[in-house]
Amino acid sequence: MQNASVRTGRSNDLFQCIVEDAADGIVVVDAEGRITFCNLAFAQLFQRKTYMLQGAVFGFPLVTGESTEINVRRKDGSQLIAEMRVSHTHTGSGKQQSFVAMLRDISERKAMEQAIVQAKEQLAALYHCAPLGIIATTPGGCIELWNPAATAIFDWKANEVFGRNFFELLKLPESVVPATGAAAGQDKTITGKEIRHIRSSDGAEIRISVSLAPIRNQDGVTTGLICMVEDISGRKRIEERLRLSSRIFDDTREGIMVTDAKGFIQTVNRSFVRITGYSVEEAVGRKPSLLRSDRHDKEYYERMWQAITDHGYWRGEIWNRRKNGEIYPESINISAIHDHDGEVSHYVAIFSDITRAKKNEERLRYLAHYDELTGLANRFLFNNHVELALTQALRKGRQVAILFLDLDKFKSVNDTLGHRAGDTLLREVAQRLLAVLRASDTLSRFGGDEFNAVLPDLESDRAAAEVAAKFIKALASPFLIEGIELHIGVSIGIAIFPQHGSNLVELSRAADEAMYQVKLAGRNAYGFYRGSKGSDKQ
Numbered sequence: 001m002q003n004a005s006v007r008t009g010r011s012n013d014l015f016q017c018i019v020e021d022a023a024d025g026i027v028v029v030d031a032e033g034r035i036t037f038c039n040l041a042f043a044q045l046f047q048r049k050t051y052m053l054q055g056a057v058f059g060f061p062l063v064t065g066e067s068t069e070i071n072v073r074r075k076d077g078s079q080l081i082a083e084m085r086v087s088h089t090h091t092g093s094g095k096q097q098s099f100v101a102m103l104r105d106i107s108e109r110k111a112m113e114q115a116i117v118q119a120k121e122q123l124a125a126l127y128h129c130a131p132l133g134i135i136a137t138t139p140g141g142c143i144e145l146w147n148p149a150a151t152a153i154f155d156w157k158a159n160e161v162f163g164r165n166f167f168e169l170l171k172l173p174e175s176v177v178p179a180t181g182a183a184a185g186q187d188k189t190i191t192g193k194e195i196r197h198i199r200s201s202d203g204a205e206i207r208i209s210v211s212l213a214p215i216r217n218q219d220g221v222t223t224g225l226i227c228m229v230e231d232i233s234g235r236k237r238i239e240e241r242l243r244l245s246s247r248i249f250d251d252t253r254e255g256i257m258v259t260d261a262k263g264f265i266q267t268v269n270r271s272f273v274r275i276t277g278y279s280v281e282e283a284v285g286r287k288p289s290l291l292r293s294d295r296h297d298k299e300y301y302e303r304m305w306q307a308i309t310d311h312g313y314w315r316g317e318i319w320n321r322r323k324n325g326e327i328y329p330e331s332i333n334i335s336a337i338h339d340h341d342g343e344v345s346h347y348v349a350i351f352s353d354i355t356r357a358k359k360n361e362e363r364l365r366y367l368a369h370y371d372e373l374t375g376l377a378n379r380f381l382f383n384n385h386v387e388l389a390l391t392q393a394l395r396k397g398r399q400v401a402i403l404f405l406d407l408d409k410f411k412s413v414n415d416t417l418g419h420r421a422g423d424t425l426l427r428e429v430a431q432r433l434l435a436v437l438r439a440s441d442t443l444s445r446f447g448g449d450e451f452n453a454v455l456p457d458l459e460s461d462r463a464a465a466e467v468a469a470k471f472i473k474a475l476a477s478p479f480l481i482e483g484i485e486l487h488i489g490v491s492i493g494i495a496i497f498p499q500h501g502s503n504l505v506e507l508s509r510a511a512d513e514a515m516y517q518v519k520l521a522g523r524n525a526y527g528f529y530r531g532s533k534g535s536d537k538q
Helices: 002-021 040-045 107-129 148-154 166-170 182-186 233-251 270-276 298-311 355-367 379-396 410-417 419-436 461-476 504-521
Strands: 025-030 035-038 067-073 079-090 096-105 133-137 143-146 190-198 205-216 222-231 255-260 265-268 313-321 327-338 344-353 399-408 442-447 450-458 479-481 484-486 489-497 526-529 535-537
Touching (some): 040 096, 079 107, 148 222, 205 233, 255 270, 298 327, 379 450, 379 504, 419 442, 504 526
Antiparallel strands (some): 133 143, 190 205, 255 265, 255 344, 313 327, 399 450, 399 489, 442 450, 526 535
16 A cells, blocks of 8 residues: 555656646646646746636636637736647546646737738739739749739730740740749849730730749749739830930920929020020029029019919010120020929920020111111111101291202222222211211111201201201212222202102102202202202302
8 A cells, every 4th residue: 555655646746747847738627617726837828826726717618529729818918829628537436527628829820820811811912903913833934823914914814824834925035034944043033124025915015024033942942933024115105205305305496494383493404504504503403583684673573473373374585694694585485384283383484595586686677777888777767757857847837958969970989999999988978977967867878879868957948058068078078998099079959848848759859859950060069959940059
């Protein structure tokens, strides 16, 4: 008996040692469901002390013969998921005495399983919803996976391509195909390889970007290939349009300036640099006011911006200042650019340097009123001045004199010395005649060697005679032309308003007749119109 008792004690000690050191939680529950024993691992699972659990109600169904899972909210609020296996013990009489349950913490495993499930769901969603074509193949390129985006890109359904070779199907170039062979086992990938592909369904050429990588197992052996395909046709078209727009932007002869909504310059083109003298770096970040010439007042700019606000654009002419200080005219169009919300995001100014056009315009305006050779008034301007003088004389009761001048012996100068010398002589004659006149008088040249003068606001015809005499005296001094001394005279016919005519036509006819009579009488003199008698030469 004593030996048996010793052996029993040793067995109990061994059982106690094994149970206490076990990693799994072990609990003994009596027939009434109360805990009669638990090891340290069990107590730690529930964040309790072992003595606190003695006699406590176990509270979980005790199902023998199978594994069950229990979920427990622990003391610190964390969730415990445990796998439980239950067995029962019997008394010598065969009656069930108690249950022994072993609990293993599978919280981490469950979390990992949940994460895997979630990852698979996410991958499935990505696979179906991704805008990129996702294609999986065997190491040799046999298609095993083909997502909806791949169908949209290539217009082949999954069941049409399964089992076919991906590289042969797409006729991919050699630069892509090697990744299936030795390169696939050398940890090489292909990223963003751009390829042209002719879609068989409609013959359309599409541009695709292909990225390819091997799939390997734990031993590093390639088990397949994953391919990502992006249809970049739209992007390429946009890039091409942007390149074209950029070339147009830079190569156009008009200056272009783009500002943000606050008016700070964002970019300028080469013509802006050429026209203004400011480099891109000098202009960007500043406001267009760096070009202001101060020729326009504040109200001018206010009206300009009001037009842009009301109509979205303004077109006109403006004077600006180059970097070197030169002021120049621009023909400019300023437009407001709006974003998707209708708010102004940018302003674009397109302008041309119209300096040459302005000069041509001024030149044409000058030639419309002045003689190109001498700078004197031409026929149009002379006639206007005569009409104005007649109107004022009629109102004031004054006289107006019309003088027609014809140079004597001018033709011989042209014939002897040439037209260049003749032109020089005409310019000098004009200057001498101008020196005789008042500021209110007008001297003109209609062409050739004929000059005309209108003397407004005269009290008597004596003043006209005095001017004519001064003309003759002014031209009496010799002219030195190209080193040659020249002597010329002038024949002058005079008509007086209102005695010799009431309008321009009558007075011009009278002055011309008077000049003709002076020529006949010997030249280098002046004479008044005398009706049918010709002129009174003096």
